[in-house]
Amino acid sequence: MNKKASVGEIFLTFLTIGAISFGGGVVAYLRNSLVKQKKWFDDVEFLEITSISNTLPGLNATNVAILAGDRLAGWLGATAALVGMCIPAFVFMTAAGMVYSEQHVRPIANAALRGVAAAATGLLAATWFQIGKKSLRGVYDAIFVVAAILGITYFKIGVLYTLLIVGALAIFAYRPRRSPPKPAEEEEEWLKSLH
Amino acid sequence: MAEIPALIRVFAYLSFLTIGGGMAAFPEMKVQIVQVHHWLTSEQLVHVYSTGQMSPGPNMMMVAEVGQLVAGPLGALACAIAFFLPTGVLTFGVGRLWNKLVNWPWRASIQKGLAPVAIGLALGGLIIFGKGAITNWVTIALALLTFLAVNRTKINPVFFILGAAVVGGFALR
Numbered sequence: 001m002n003k004k005a006s007v008g009e010i011f012l013t014f015l016t017i018g019a020i021s022f023g024g025g026v027v028a029y030l031r032n033s034l035v036k037q038k039k040w041f042d043d044v045e046f047l048e049i050t051s052i053s054n055t056l057p058g059l060n061a062t063n064v065a066i067l068a069g070d071r072l073a074g075w076l077g078a079t080a081a082l083v084g085m086c087i088p089a090f091v092f093m094t095a096a097g098m099v100y101s102e103q104h105v106r107p108i109a110n111a112a113l114r115g116v117a118a119a120a121t122g123l124l125a126a127t128w129f130q131i132g133k134k135s136l137r138g139v140y141d142a143i144f145v146v147a148a149i150l151g152i153t154y155f156k157i158g159v160l161y162t163l164l165i166v167g168a169l170a171i172f173a174y175r176p177r178r179s180p181p182k183p184a185e186e187e188e189e190w191l192k193s194l195h
Numbered sequence: 196m197a198e199i200p201a202l203i204r205v206f207a208y209l210s211f212l213t214i215g216g217g218m219a220a221f222p223e224m225k226v227q228i229v230q231v232h233h234w235l236t237s238e239q240l241v242h243v244y245s246t247g248q249m250s251p252g253p254n255m256m257m258v259a260e261v262g263q264l265v266a267g268p269l270g271a272l273a274c275a276i277a278f279f280l281p282t283g284v285l286t287f288g289v290g291r292l293w294n295k296l297v298n299w300p301w302r303a304s305i306q307k308g309l310a311p312v313a314i315g316l317a318l319g320g321l322i323i324f325g326k327g328a329i330t331n332w333v334t335i336a337l338a339l340l341t342f343l344a345v346n347r348t349k350i351n352p353v354f355f356i357l358g359a360a361v362v363g364g365f366a367l368r
Contacts, residue, residue: 018252023353026252052293054313055306057211058282061253066283067290078287086279089252090259094271096246097263108364113242115363118334119356120248121325122341124218128321129346132314141311148315152222153322159212159223163316167214170308176300 004040005072007080013038014065014084024127026061034068041068061085144170198266199273201232206258206277213282215313217247217255221320234265241327249356253279333366 005013013033021029027050034040041049049071053063062082069081100109136145144166151162205227212220221244228234235243243264247257255278262274296302329335341355 021251022249023351023356024248024254025352051306052290053286054215055309056282056286056289057213058279058286059213059217059253059255060215062279062283063286066286070287070290075287078283082279082283085252086256086275089250089254089256090271090275092250092252093247093256093259094263094268096250097243097260097271100243100246100260101264107368110238110242111366111368112360112364113245114328114330114334114367115337115359115361116249116356117241117245117328118337118363119341119359120245121321121328121334122338122343123248123345123352123356124317124321124324125338126342126345126352128218128314128317129342132318135310136314144308144311145315145318148312149319149322152316152319158226159220159316159320162319163212163214163219163312166315167309167312170312171301171304172308174304174307176304 005038005077007073007076010069010072010077011080011084014069014081015087018085019088021061024123027064030061030064030068040072045071140170140173144173196266196269198232198234199270202234202262202265202270202274203277205232206262206274207281209258210278210282211285213255214309214316216317218320218324219313219316222323225323228261234261237327239264241324244324245328249353331367333362337362 017026017029017033031043031046035043035046049064049067050060052067053060056063062085065081065085066078069077069079071077073080099105132145136142147166147169148162151157151166152159157165209220209224209227212223225237225240228240229237240261243257243260246260247254250256256275258274258278259271262270262272264270266273293302325338329338337359341352341359344350344355345352
């Protein structure tokens with residue numbers, strides 16, 4: 001483990017990111033701060049951290065905070081990063097709850113939030129459209145995306161069973177082969193496919 | 196106050212379903228919050244989830260607003276800890292183990308396999324969410340405009356969301 005930053009500095013850095021990262025896409029803010037400004041990680045390390053974060057339960061923003069904090073200063077660093085990242089949103093959302101429960105603001109708040117919910121649907125659709133475009137490749141991927149959607153919306157077996165069943169099938173489909181293609185070869189194939 | 200243990204149970208459970216992001220857990224969140232525990236109506240949950248999209252930091256801190264609405268500030272704190280601590284500890288542990296698993300062949304299988312499943316779960320969640328959010332022509336227009344604007348421009352999406360709040364305030368009473 002490479003100790004490169006003090007716990008206080010880690011806390012303040014993540015508190016700042018937690019306070020300014022409006023508009024979703026916290027990972028982009030994280031990269032800007034941790035890779036470009038602080039130079040705590042290079043892009044390869046950062047990509048590794050985000051790919052672990054994607055695979056695990058928990059949000060990307062907080063998972064990256066924990067993994068980055070741990071690499072910088074052990075479990076104290078991880079704790080400082082997680083707490084720093086969460087405090088501004090916690091204050092924001094608790095305050096929003098206090099305002100929302102005031103009866104006299106309810107009608108106007110409900111009207112505004114109907115607009116927000118519609119825009120949030122568009123924003124989330126755009127976010128997942130972009131993630132899908134970047135990371136999905138091949139027939140297997142398409143099958144598992146559709147299977148997971150159907151598990152939720154058509155068969156209504158719930159998130160837990162959809163995750164367990166489709167997740168197990170997908171991991172099995174991508175099970176280790178006797179002669180796994182090396183990442184470098186895959187990259188080359190992918191580059192060729194672009195021409 | 197009496198609801199706090201149930202809030203902790205529900206949000207700790209939900210946190211483990213957030214593979215790839217919070218949207219994956221939305222359908223189960225709706226079942227637990229609206230149908231099982233009657234803490235919020237379906238429309239209120241959509242509103243609270245949407246408010247999370249305006250927050251800086253992790254959007255899923257909307258769980259704190261649920262806690263605040265159900266059991267006050269202590270409820271907010273309980274929900275936040277229940278939602279972020281267990282998966283946080285798991286990430287910390289697996290993160291350390293992961294580096295030792297560089298040559299474990301199943302590591303790549305898990306990463307490759309869960310990527311499309313996470314996207315499918317999020318899209319499934321988004322369909323359930325959209326059914327609650329898209330209710331008339333104004334909301335269809337707002338969703339489509341935001342989708343196009345986010346895909347085509349580099350403007351921070353929070354401005355589109357704030358704009359939609361203003362439009363909603365006038366047109367969606």
